[in-house]
Structures are given as C-alpha cells and as structure tokens.
Amino acid sequence: MIAQVNQLSVRYGRRNAVDDISFELRAGELVLLLGPNGAGKSTTLSAMSGAITPTAGTITIAGQPVVTDAAKAKVGFADQPPALYEFFTVEEHVGFVAQARGGDRAEATAVLTQLGLQAIAARPCRELSFGMRQRVGLAAALVANTSVILLDETLNGLDPHATRHALAALTAATARGAAVLMSTHLLGSAERRCDRVMLMNKGKLIEDLHGDALAALAQRGPTALEDLYVERIADEGPT
Amino acid sequence: MLSSREFQRWERQAAARTPSHAWLWTVAVAAALAGWVYHGIDHGDPTTRWLVVAVAGFALAFLRAPTHFFWRSDATLLARLPIAGHVLFDSGLRRSLLDASRYALVLIGGAAPLLATDAHATLPYLAIGAALVAMAAGAGPAACVGAGTLVTQDRARQLLAGSAPATAPTAVLGGLPGFVAAIAIVLVIGCAGSLDGGSAELPWPLVAAALATVGVGSALVARQAWAVHMPAMLRDVTTLDRQQLATLQILPAAPLHRLLAPAMSPAAARLLDVRSRLMSRRYPMASVAGALAFVILLVLAIWPRVDLSLFVTTVVSSAVYAVMLARRLRQAPTAVPRLERALGITEDVQRSAHTAWVQTWWWLFVGVPGGIAAARANQPAIAVGILAVATLLAIMAPRRQSQPA
Numbered sequence: 001m002i003a004q005v006n007q008l009s010v011r012y013g014r015r016n017a018v019d020d021i022s023f024e025l026r027a028g029e030l031v032l033l034l035g036p037n038g039a040g041k042s043t044t045l046s047a048m049s050g051a052i053t054p055t056a057g058t059i060t061i062a063g064q065p066v067v068t069d070a071a072k073a074k075v076g077f078a079d080q081p082p083a084l085y086e087f088f089t090v091e092e093h094v095g096f097v098a099q100a101r102g103g104d105r106a107e108a109t110a111v112l113t114q115l116g117l118q119a120i121a122a123r124p125c126r127e128l129s130f131g132m133r134q135r136v137g138l139a140a141a142l143v144a145n146t147s148v149i150l151l152d153e154t155l156n157g158l159d160p161h162a163t164r165h166a167l168a169a170l171t172a173a174t175a176r177g178a179a180v181l182m183s184t185h186l187l188g189s190a191e192r193r194c195d196r197v198m199l200m201n202k203g204k205l206i207e208d209l210h211g212d213a214l215a216a217l218a219q220r221g222p223t224a225l226e227d228l229y230v231e232r233i234a235d236e237g238p239t
Numbered sequence: 240m241l242s243s244r245e246f247q248r249w250e251r252q253a254a255a256r257t258p259s260h261a262w263l264w265t266v267a268v269a270a271a272l273a274g275w276v277y278h279g280i281d282h283g284d285p286t287t288r289w290l291v292v293a294v295a296g297f298a299l300a301f302l303r304a305p306t307h308f309f310w311r312s313d314a315t316l317l318a319r320l321p322i323a324g325h326v327l328f329d330s331g332l333r334r335s336l337l338d339a340s341r342y343a344l345v346l347i348g349g350a351a352p353l354l355a356t357d358a359h360a361t362l363p364y365l366a367i368g369a370a371l372v373a374m375a376a377g378a379g380p381a382a383c384v385g386a387g388t389l390v391t392q393d394r395a396r397q398l399l400a401g402s403a404p405a406t407a408p409t410a411v412l413g414g415l416p417g418f419v420a421a422i423a424i425v426l427v428i429g430c431a432g433s434l435d436g437g438s439a440e441l442p443w444p445l446v447a448a449a450l451a452t453v454g455v456g457s458a459l460v461a462r463q464a465w466a467v468h469m470p471a472m473l474r475d476v477t478t479l480d481r482q483q484l485a486t487l488q489i490l491p492a493a494p495l496h497r498l499l500a501p502a503m504s505p506a507a508a509r510l511l512d513v514r515s516r517l518m519s520r521r522y523p524m525a526s527v528a529g530a531l532a533f534v535i536l537l538v539l540a541i542w543p544r545v546d547l548s549l550f551v552t553t554v555v556s557s558a559v560y561a562v563m564l565a566r567r568l569r570q571a572p573t574a575v576p577r578l579e580r581a582l583g584i585t586e587d588v589q590r591s592a593h594t595a596w597v598q599t600w601w602w603l604f605v606g607v608p609g610g611i612a613a614a615r616a617n618q619p620a621i622a623v624g625i626l627a628v629a630t631l632l633a634i635m636a637p638r639r640q641s642q643p644a
Contacts, residue, residue: 050474051315051318051319051474052478053474053478067471067474069321069323070321072320073321075319077319079315083313083316087253087256088252088253088256092252099241099249100241100320101321102321124256
C-alpha cells in the first residue's frame with residue numbers, strides 16, 4: 001500500500017472532527033470520500049497532507065511518517081479553497097510547488113498542458129475565477145509526480161470540459177501508480193471512474209466499498225450510490 | 240529540495256509583484272520625524288521626541304516578527320511542502336531584517352536635525368537606536384522561533400492529546416515576543432537619563448552593548464538550535480488555528496459585541512465577534528498597545544504638559560497601528576474565508592465588521608481618553624486637530640483595504 005492511516009483522530013476543542021479511523025490506499029486506486037458537511041472529510045485530507053497535526057494515530061506515506069520531507073514530497077493536496085500565491089502567475093505557482101517537491105519547474109508546463117490550462121499559464125492567480133483556482137490547485141497537487149493525490153471537493157465548480165480534463169489527468173496519475181483520494185458531493189463522472197468509495201459521517205468511517213461490493217452496487221442502477229448515501233446517513237443538517 | 244537562496248528568489252519575485260508602498264511610507268515617516276524633531280529644537284525637547292518615536296517604532300518592528308515566522312499568510316501551503324526548517328527560518332529572518340532596515344532608516348532620517356545641531360551629543364541616541372534595530376532584526380525572530388518551539392515541543396502536544404481549552408498554548412506565541420520587547424523598552428527607559436550625560440539607573444553604553452549583543456547572538460543561536468522545528472511549528476500553529484476557529488463558532492458573543500450587534504446586520508455582528516476573538520488570540524499586543532496608549536493619554540488628561548510631543552506621538556503611532564490592525568483583519572487564516580463563503584458573508588459585511596472592530600479599538604483606547612487629553616492640553620486646537628486627523632485615518636483604514644481576488 002502507498003498510504004496508511006491508522007487510528008486517526010483529530011479533535012477541535014471538545015469536538016472530534018475525525019474519530020479513530022483507519023484505512024489504506026493502494027497504488028493505482030481512485031477513491032471517493034463521501035459524507036455530509038462536517039463529516040470530517042477535509043480534516044482527514046488535511047491530516048494526510050501533513051498540514052495539520054493529528055490528536056492521535058499515525059499516517060504513513062510509502063512507509064514514511066507524513067511529517068518527513070520524503071513523505072511530503074510524495075503527497076499533493078488540493079485544499080478548499082486552494083492555497084495559491086496570489087501574485088504569482090499560474091505557471092510560477094505550480095513551478096514553485098514542483099521545485100519545493102524536488103522536481104523541475106518545467107514539469108509545471110506539462111501538468112498545465114495536461115489540464116488544459118496553457119491559456120492562463122501567464123495570468124496572476126489573483127485574477128482567476130473560482131473554477132480556475134480549483135484547477136490550478138489540482139495542477140499543484142499533481143505536479144512532480146506525486147504518488148498520493150488528495151483532493152478536497154476540487155471537482156466542484158468545474159465546467160464539463162474542465163471536469164473531463166481533470167478526470168483524464170487523475171486517470172493518468174493512477175495509471176502511473178498514484179493513489180487518488182477525492183472528497184466530493186458531486187456523484188456522476190467521478191463515481192463511474194472510481195475504484196472504491198468510502199463514506200464518512202460524524203468523524204467515523206462508516207462504509208468502505210470496493211471490488212465486488214462496489215461492482216454489485218453499480219449494477220443496482222445509476223443512482224445506487226446516492227441511494228446508499230441517503231440510506232446510511234440521516235438528513236440531520238450540518239453537524 | 241529548495242535551498243534558502245532558491246526560496247528567497249521566489250519570495251523576492253512575489254514581493255516585487257505585490258503592491259506595497261512600504262519604502263515610500265518609511266521615507267515619509269522619516270521626513271515627518273525629522274521635521275518634528277527639528278521643530279522641537281526651538282519648541283521643546285527634540286531628543287525626547289526622537290527617543291519616544293524610536294521606542295514606538297521598535298515595538299512595531301519587533302512585533303511584526305510573528306507574521307514572518309508562524310503566522311505567515313502562506314503557512315498552510317508551506318506546512319505541507321518538504322521545505323527545510325533553516326530555509327523557512329532564513330525567509331523569516333530576511334523579512335525581519337527588511338523591517339529592521341526600514342526602522343533604521345526612520346531613525347537615521349529623524350536624527351538628521353540632531354546631527355546637524357550637535358553630532359557629538361546625538362551619538363548616544365544613535366547607539367541606542369542601533370541597538371534597538373539589532374534587537375528588532377535578531378531577537379524578534381529568535382523570540383518567535385523560541386515561542387514556536389515551546390508550542391511545538393510541549394504544550395501543543397498536551398492540548399492536541401487532551402481536552403484542555405485551546406487558548407493557553409497560543410498565548411505563548413504572542414506573549415513571549417511581547418515580553419522580550421517589553422524588557423528592551425524598559426532597559427531603554429532605564430538608561431534614558433544618561434543619554435544626555437545625566438544620571439540614570441543604567442548607563443547607556445551598557446544597555447546599548449547588551450541589546451546589540453542579544454539581538455545578534457540570539458538570532459544566531461535560534462538558527463542553530465530551533466530553526467529545525469520550523470516545519471513542525473507551521474503545522475502545529477495551523478492546527479491550533481483550526482482548533483481555535485472551530486471553537487470560535489460555538490462560543491457566545493462577547494458582551495461588548497452584544498451591545499454593538501443591534502446596530503449591525505446579523506452576519507456582520509457574527510463576523511465581528513469571530514474576528515475579535517481571532518485578533519485577541521493572534522494579536523494580544525493589540526490590546527496591550529491599546530492599553531498603553533490609554534494609560535498615557537489618561538495621564539496627559541490628568542496632568543497636561545506644556546509640550547504636545549507625547550500626545551502627538553501616542554495619537555499618531557496609535558493611528559498607524561490601527562491601520563496595521565485593519566490590514567491584519569484581512570489576513571485571516573485560510574479556513575476563515577472558506578467559512579465566510581459558506582455563510583454567505585459578502586465584502587460589504589466584511590467591511591462593516593472590520594470597521595466596527597477598528598472603531599471599537601480606537602474609541603476605547605485612544606479616541607475617548609485622547610479627546611479628554613486634547614481638551615485639557617495647553618494648545619487644545621492643535622491637539623484636537625491632530626486627534627481628528629488620526630481618528631479619520633484609523634477608522635477609514637478598513638474601508639481602504641481591498642479584498643484579495
């Protein structure tokens with residue numbers, strides 16, 4: 001496995017944002033992370049990126065603790081909203097991230113081309129629309145051949161062309177052996193391409209479907225995943 | 240991985256694009272100080288004027304250091320990139336050195352009339368000024384990294400593992416730099432009498448040498464001993480920010496904000512409450528500096544002085560500080576804009592909440608006691624005029640801050 005999360009808990013004050021969850025990501029997997037607002041998806045992704053310190057538990061990337069430089073260089077995280085250097089151009093921002101991961105600035109150009117962003121490569125990040133920022137965040141997560149790609153609602157707000165570019169890039173990343181863990185509320189294109197679905201609620205991992213179980217679910221019809229979501233998670237409003 | 244030189248090249252590139260008039264403001268402040276000191280040669284005590292501004296400027300330069308180290312606006316991005324601790328430390332140190340050099344320019348420019356009048360008598364003042372510059376450049380970063388290391392190595396671990404309230408560890412982040420700055424200021428006040436050749440608790444050469452040595456030495460020690468903790472520091476402070484922000488949402492409004500709430504929209508009142516808690520946690524010096532201004536103005540109201548210099552310095556530096564605080568209100572942690580977007584908080588709501596926060600700070604600490612002090616001054620028209628201009632500058636500051644795209 002390429003990433004391992006073991007008994008992860010993150011507490012915000014008195015509230016457990018993530019409560020003792022464990023899972024692994026295997027090379028080449030595209031995993032959907034679903035759950036209502038406040039389920040703990042973003043906190044899980046942030047902890048896996050090394051951006052925040054867990055209250056308890058361990059996270060390893062390719063066998064290394066996530067806080068080590070070796071592990072950080074392998075993880076790409078597109079957070080929400082993407083943390084961008086506002087006064088850099090798109091190419092500079094992605095180039096900076098590439099260089100920080102030990103890659104080459106030239107890799108930025110390749111990723112931007114892959115995502116169909118060449119036209120805005122010279123534009124300052126501060127001038128970008130919401131959707132464009134999401135795409136630049138994705139480019140920064142992919143650059144320098146990261147092997148664990150974490151996306152926090154990155155596909156939300158993308159137009160159909162951009163979604164297609166993004167999914168193609170993610171498919172290419174999984175083809176080279178990267179694992180993708182993507183939180184989203186938009187089922188559809190991503191659902192059709194994913195290898196696994198994890199469902200979170202109130203900080204707990206309540207469902208982990210893959211292989212035959214996921215295939216069986218898919219055979220139940222185009223809304224099967226949405227039906228499962230509604231069935232497993234009560235409509236309680238934000239938690 | 241990135242070297243210090245490469246990282247700083249990226250930073251310089253970003254800085255070159257960022258609209259900033261810092262150097263222009265520096266020259267303007269230096270010129271204003273020079274004019275005021277020159278005016279003091281015939282109408283008051285020019286060296287006291289210079290020294291008061293030197294101390295106020297030192298506090299501002301010193302207390303900007305946390306924003307160069309652990310309260311950087313790009314902390315969430317840097318925390319998850321594989322960037323070595325000494326690279327992050329060097330970046331923060333370089334930013335602090337830039338601040339210190341602007342501060343030095345103000346001091347030198349302001350001292351020009353003194354040098355032209357009596358260069359020999361001015362040298363002790365310049366020596367103390369140089370020592371304060373060294374403290375701002377070196378001890379500021381060292382105090383920040385020391386505080387961050389304390390949080391990272393000890394108290395944050397306890398907090399993250401337990402159920403203690405989320406306020407205690409981060410108090411160290413602002414408190415330790417504030418404490419070090421306060422010691423330096425007390426030492427300068429202690430030796431002020433000896434700068435003119437008179438008697439004082441402390442001789443100025445000793446204070447200048449001690450401050451300069453601590454300034455340079457502490458930066459070297461901090462880089463050697465604590466810089467390695469910088470990545471963990473950024474991560475832990477980011478985590479604590481999130482914890483604090485999560486807690487902010489469930490706390491009831493403070494009494495002062497409950498009073499102001501009826502005059503504002505519900506969204507602006509809520510945002511004001513969140514911002515106030517955030518500011519009091521991240522910038523405790525805002526309250527400390529405000530309280531200091533309040534006490535000085537209260538003293539001036541009770542015992543009006545012939546010379547307006549202390550009144551002018553207090554009011555003008557408070558206005559400059561209020562402008563800085565208005566900028567700081569805009570530089571919230573990443574999670575806050577996200578939350579605000581989720582709650583549908585618009586630019587108008589933000590402006591309204593920020594204006595309310597700055598106005599509250601201003602009237603509470605400066606406006607009201609300043610008004611009484613101005614009315615009782617021996618040149619009330621001038622004092623009231625200065626207070627009015629400063630008030631306008633302070634309360635308009637949040638409206639002039641543009642929202643980042």
